[in-house]
Amino acid sequence: MNERIQKAYEQEPRNWGWKLLVALICAALIAWSGASIQGGKITESGLEIAGRILRGIFNPDRTLLFNLTTSGVGYLLLETVCIAFLGTIVGAILAVPFAFISATNIVPLPLSLIGRTIIMAIRTVPPLIYGLMFIRVTGPGPFTGLLTMSLCSIGMVSKMYIEAIEDLDMKILESLDACGCGFFQKIRYGIIPQLFPDFMSTIIYRFDMNLRDATVLGIVGAGGIGAPLIFAMNSYRWSQVGALLAGLIVLVLAVEFVSTRIRVKLARG
Amino acid sequence: MNLTAKLFPARKMILDNGKEITEPRSKTPLILLLLAAAMILSAKITGFNLAIILERGYQFFVIIGQMFPPKWSYLDRIWSPLLDTIKMSLLGSAVGSLLVVPFSIAASSNIIKNRLVLFSVRLFLSVVRTLPTLVSALVATYVFGFGTLAGTFAIAVFTFAYVGKQLYELIETVDMGAYEAMEAMGAGKLRSFLTAILPQVMPTYLSTCLFCFEGNVRYASILGYVGAGGLGVLLNEKIGWREYSSVGMILIALFLTVVLVEGLSHYLRTKLT
Numbered sequence: 001m002n003e004r005i006q007k008a009y010e011q012e013p014r015n016w017g018w019k020l021l022v023a024l025i026c027a028a029l030i031a032w033s034g035a036s037i038q039g040g041k042i043t044e045s046g047l048e049i050a051g052r053i054l055r056g057i058f059n060p061d062r063t064l065l066f067n068l069t070t071s072g073v074g075y076l077l078l079e080t081v082c083i084a085f086l087g088t089i090v091g092a093i094l095a096v097p098f099a100f101i102s103a104t105n106i107v108p109l110p111l112s113l114i115g116r117t118i119i120m121a122i123r124t125v126p127p128l129i130y131g132l133m134f135i136r137v138t139g140p141g142p143f144t145g146l147l148t149m150s151l152c153s154i155g156m157v158s159k160m161y162i163e164a165i166e167d168l169d170m171k172i173l174e175s176l177d178a179c180g181c182g183f184f185q186k187i188r189y190g191i192i193p194q195l196f197p198d199f200m201s202t203i204i205y206r207f208d209m210n211l212r213d214a215t216v217l218g219i220v221g222a223g224g225i226g227a228p229l230i231f232a233m234n235s236y237r238w239s240q241v242g243a244l245l246a247g248l249i250v251l252v253l254a255v256e257f258v259s260t261r262i263r264v265k266l267a268r269g
Numbered sequence: 270m271n272l273t274a275k276l277f278p279a280r281k282m283i284l285d286n287g288k289e290i291t292e293p294r295s296k297t298p299l300i301l302l303l304l305a306a307a308m309i310l311s312a313k314i315t316g317f318n319l320a321i322i323l324e325r326g327y328q329f330f331v332i333i334g335q336m337f338p339p340k341w342s343y344l345d346r347i348w349s350p351l352l353d354t355i356k357m358s359l360l361g362s363a364v365g366s367l368l369v370v371p372f373s374i375a376a377s378s379n380i381i382k383n384r385l386v387l388f389s390v391r392l393f394l395s396v397v398r399t400l401p402t403l404v405s406a407l408v409a410t411y412v413f414g415f416g417t418l419a420g421t422f423a424i425a426v427f428t429f430a431y432v433g434k435q436l437y438e439l440i441e442t443v444d445m446g447a448y449e450a451m452e453a454m455g456a457g458k459l460r461s462f463l464t465a466i467l468p469q470v471m472p473t474y475l476s477t478c479l480f481c482f483e484g485n486v487r488y489a490s491i492l493g494y495v496g497a498g499g500l501g502v503l504l505n506e507k508i509g510w511r512e513y514s515s516v517g518m519i520l521i522a523l524f525l526t527v528v529l530v531e532g533l534s535h536y537l538r539t540k541l542t
Contacts, residue, residue, distance in 0.1 A: 030363050033356030046412045053408055082311035089308065124524045126491040128501075129516075132508045137328040142315040147322070215401045219494070223315065226401075233407050245404070252399040 056238020057245060065243040071228075073247040080224035081251070083142050083217075084210040087149020091210075092203045095154045099161030106165065116162075123155030127213050131220040142223030149210050149217070157206050164198035197266045204259045204266075211255055215248060336517025343518045347503070351522055354499035355530075357417050357492070358485035361424025366432045366478040368425070373436035379445055380462070391437075398430035402488060406497040417498035424485050424492070428478075435477045436470070443469045476538040483527075483534045490523055 065073050101107055102115030130148045138144050173190045181189065218226015225244055232240040279291040311317075375381055376390040406423035413419045443466050451461035493501020500519060507515045 026363075030360060033360040046414070050408075050412045053411065079314055082314040085307060086311040086315060086317065120528065121524060124487065124527045125520055126487065126501075128491040128494055129504060129508070129520070132505075133329060133332050136332060137325050138321055143318060143321070146315045146317060212399070212401060216403050216491075219403055229404065230407070233404070245400070248401075249396055249399045253395055256395075 052236075053238050053241075057242035059239050060242035060246050061237075061239040062243070064240055065247060073225075073243055076225040076228060076244070077247050077251050079142055080214045080218070080226075080248075081211065081255075083145040083149055083222075083224050084207060084214045087146050087214070088153055088203060088207040088210050090146070090150035091153025092157055092199075092206070094150060095158035095161055098154060098158040099165060102158065103162050103165040105168065105170075119155055119158050122151070123159070125152075127152045127217060128220060131217045131222045135221060140221035140223075145214060145217045145222035145224055148222055149214060152213070153206050153210060156209070157202055160202040160205075161195075161199060164195055164202070167198075168194055201263045201266045204262055208256055208259045211252060332513055335513035336520065338514070339517035339521055340512075340514040341518065343515045344522065347500070347519055347522050350493075350498075350500045350503055351526060353417050354489045355486060355526065357420045357499055358424055358482060358489040361421045361489075362428045362478060362482040362485050364421070365425035365428025366474075366481065369429045369433040369436065372429075373433050373440060374462070376433070376437040377440035379441055379443070380458075380466075394430055394433045394437075397426060398434065400426065400430075402427050402492070403495055406492045407495040410496050415496040415498070420489060420492040420497035420499055423497060424489055427488070428481050428485065431481050432474075432477055436474055439470055439473055439477075440466065472541045476541045479534040479538055479541075483531050486530050487523075487527055 064071075067073065069075065098115060098119055102112045102119060104112045106112075107115075127148060130151050131144065134144045134147045134151075138147065168191065172194070173186055176186050176190045214224050215226045215229070218224040218228075219230045221227055225248060229241065229244045229248075232238075232244065279293045281289060281291050283289050372390055372394065375386060376394060378387055381387055402423050405426045406419055409419035409422040413422060447465035447469075448461050451465050452458070456464070490500040490504065493499045493503070494505050496502065500523060504516065504519055507513075507519065
């Protein structure tokens, strides 16, 4: 027994030099980035402010939290959900053509590379920037948030679509061909049933993400819960911040719970 | 489930051989109806208006048009905030992903058997995960003052939550045989964890950290909006002044950086797993 353990140990690859090098490089990189961090002066007042913030957040403003008018937490959350929901659907529809012109098993390589670069470029620009640009177009309000959501959904959604399309089982299409199916029949019975679960799962996941991003967008004035949140923070009304955050956290957790369950169901068929 | 079964009774059919079979009614029409209702409600609340897009939509492309050609001379001013952004995300990712390890272990149901501990740690991780990054960045600027430290803090918080969830899910799917064997041979919990579970978890954990770092580079660029350092400060300023050619330059620099970081991390991740 012990001999076998010894032997197994001896067979273990000895590459500690390489591992040490990698560790050193990582440590050096982290030290390099740590050296230039500015603003590291936690003063007494900083700690005091932190205490006040925490106290406010844990004592949420109940009148705001249970207010049923358009300035209450409930309506703001509803607006945020609506922005995320419609934005996701519009983005998911817009992403379909992008995905099909970028899938390597459908179009020739150069074309798909162009498609991928466009998708990558759309993905790189942070949602906030799109929000700032769209405000110049449609003015502040939930509609701007909606347009921004649709545009930034395209990036990730089409990337996931591409993976689903490239996993298509071509044999099914061939057998449909052999049965004498037409072009649209092939799409209806060969392609859509294969793609539908993956696409739905992607869309639901993206809705989850959009809900988080929609709060960020409000910060630039694109509707939803973000704008009141940032106003409350800028004017140090921490109990209102607490109320808004409490609503947001509950909503996001609930949506995440439901979406995970639906996606598990979709994945198992 | 029972309620829907009662509302939509299954269709009954009698086959030729006299056997009775039931076909559950499809719920697709109901789901489509609900989706349509939700879409109409959302369109009403968000003020969806196609006319505005058709009328003013070209403005968006005017802005994009003004970004090109980008102002190349502006590149000199970009380097330092760009590096700041990368440094912020690197340090934030490292700190966050290291700090979360004990929490993830405490949240894995195969290591910790106490349900109360599991539930509270998981709830804590979920709540942290739902905090919008910009909010934690803004709070950090009040506490630490303006600058990259606030941004680093916000990124560390985000990484903490993201890696934490991935890590405990990872630990839970690990093969427990080796761990149990170690414990049976008389090793302590810590020792068994280090020798039996750590090697199984390590490659995927590192690759999750890299993936998170990759996303953080993209995310860190907006933190400047609330004064937490990095490229966002410049971006916000230039959009405010409508200097779109400078914005174009910043976005191109960001794009190239993201492509580079993503390529590097993709390569490293394929090496890891």
